[in-house]
Amino acid sequence: MAHTAMSGNGTTAGDDPLQTAVWRLRSRACWVDAATLIEPVTPQASLQRTALLVERCLYTEQGWEDAEDALRTAEAQARTDDERGAAACERGQLAYAATLLGVRDRSDEARAALGRAAALIAPGAPGRALLDFRRGVLAENLARSPQAARAAYRRAHAGATAHGDLLLQSFTWRHLAGLALHDGELAEARHGFAESLRIREELGYLVGTAPALVSLADTESEPEASRLREEAGRLFRLLGGVPTWLARQLAPPPAATA
Numbered sequence: 391m392a393h394t395a396m397s398g399n400g401t402t403a404g405d406d407p408l409q410t411a412v413w414r415l416r417s418r419a420c421w422v423d424a425a426t427l428i429e430p431v432t433p434q435a436s437l438q439r440t441a442l443l444v445e446r447c448l449y450t451e452q453g454w455e456d457a458e459d460a461l462r463t464a465e466a467q468a469r470t471d472d473e474r475g476a477a478a479c480e481r482g483q484l485a486y487a488a489t490l491l492g493v494r495d496r497s498d499e500a501r502a503a504l505g506r507a508a509a510l511i512a513p514g515a516p517g518r519a520l521l522d523f524r525r526g527v528l529a530e531n532l533a534r535s536p537q538a539a540r541a542a543y544r545r546a547h548a549g550a551t552a553h554g555d556l557l558l559q560s561f562t563w564r565h566l567a568g569l570a571l572h573d574g575e576l577a578e579a580r581h582g583f584a585e586s587l588r589i590r591e592e593l594g595y596l597v598g599t600a601p602a603l604v605s606l607a608d609t610e611s612e613p614e615a616s617r618l619r620e621e622a623g624r625l626f627r628l629l630g631g632v633p634t635w636l637a638r639q640l641a642p643p644p645a646a647t648a
Contacts, residue, residue, distance in 0.1 A: 412442075419597040419632045421446035422453070425460070433473045436464040440480050448487040449597060449633040457484055472517060475510030478503045479521050486528055491635070497532050504528060519549025519558055526565065540569050560589035560598065564605060571609065580609040597632060600625040604639050 408427060415424035421442045430436040443457040461480055468474040482503035485496035504525050511517045526542030529535045547562035549555075567582025587602040589595075600622040607618035623640050631637060 412438075414594075416442060416445070417593070417595045417597060419449065419629045421449075422456075425456075430460070430463050430467070433464065433467040433469060436460070436467050437473065437476050437480065440464045440477070444480050444484045444487065447484060448491075451491050451493070451634050454484075454488065454493065471510045471512075472515060475507045475521070476517050478507035478510065479517065479524060482507060482528075483524055486524065486532070490531055500528055500532070514549075516553050516555075519546045519553060519555060522546035522549060523558060523561060523565075530565070530569070536569055536572065540566065543569075556589050556593060557595060557598075560586045560593075560595070560602070563589070564602060567605065576609055580606070583609060596625060597629060600629070601633060601636055604636065 412424045412427055415421070415427070425439045425442045428435050428439045428442075430439050440457065440460040440463075443453055443460045446453045447457050461477065461484060464480065465474075465477045468477045482500045485500035485503060488494050489497045489500060504521065507521050508525070511521055522542050523546035526539045526546060529542060530539035543562050543566050547559065547566065550558035550562055563582045564586035567579045567586065570582060571579035583602065583606040587599065587606055590598045590602050603618045603622035603625070607615040607622070610618060619640065622636070626632070626636055626640060
């Protein structure tokens with residue numbers, strides 16, 4: 391599975407020092423440095439390294455070859471159904487990111503890989519919640535099926551809650567809130583975005599905090615909306631313009647013409 395924020399993965403006191411260092415680098419958009427700390431000598435280590443480099447692609451639109459190389463290593467080392475399923479889940483995510491960001495249309499590959507992962511990862515397994523979430527974003531952003539996306543996000547949220555995966559909960563809160571906002575459910579959207587932001591701030595997930603601030607701003611009135619966007623812009627600049635796709639949301643509106 392991708393290493394999200396659970397006890398033992400660097401986000402709580404007493405965790406392994408290596409995982410703590412990896413988490414701190416990852417949360418500050420230093421994915422390459424984090425990946426360098428991990429020796430891909432076991433299937434689990436290779437999967438974690440792959441997840442970091444795939445996340446880098448989604449946030450920076452760079453590093454595609456590095457992620458592919460790491461993914462091939464993880465696929466070659468996988469021995470159990472869970473490991474093969476986790477590798478397929480990462481392949482689906484990488485193909486999804488390439489499609490979403492306009493690098494190359496790999497939507498068929500993304501669907502096939504996530505379908506393969508679903509056949510390998512047992513219901514209730516720790517990696518199933520992440521898989522459900524990724525199937526949700528594919529349904530929402532590529533298949534344009536908000537109903538299927540909502541169902542997948544709810545399954546992912548329940549799984550993340552059951553396994554104590556706080557970071558994944560921040561993503562499920564955020565995406566469920568986005569669907570609520572699209573449906574005009576402002577109060578529900580504001581609550582979900584606020585929960586997502588709260589979790590990310592508590593975990594110190596800086597690279598995900600600016601997007602959470604912008605989303606919450608979309609549900610607030612002035613002057614709170616501007617304050618949230620200004621804070622998001624400050625974090626965005628602090629991290630060197632990451633995630634790259636947030637620049638479009640932070641850009642000032644075009645000046646009115648006479």
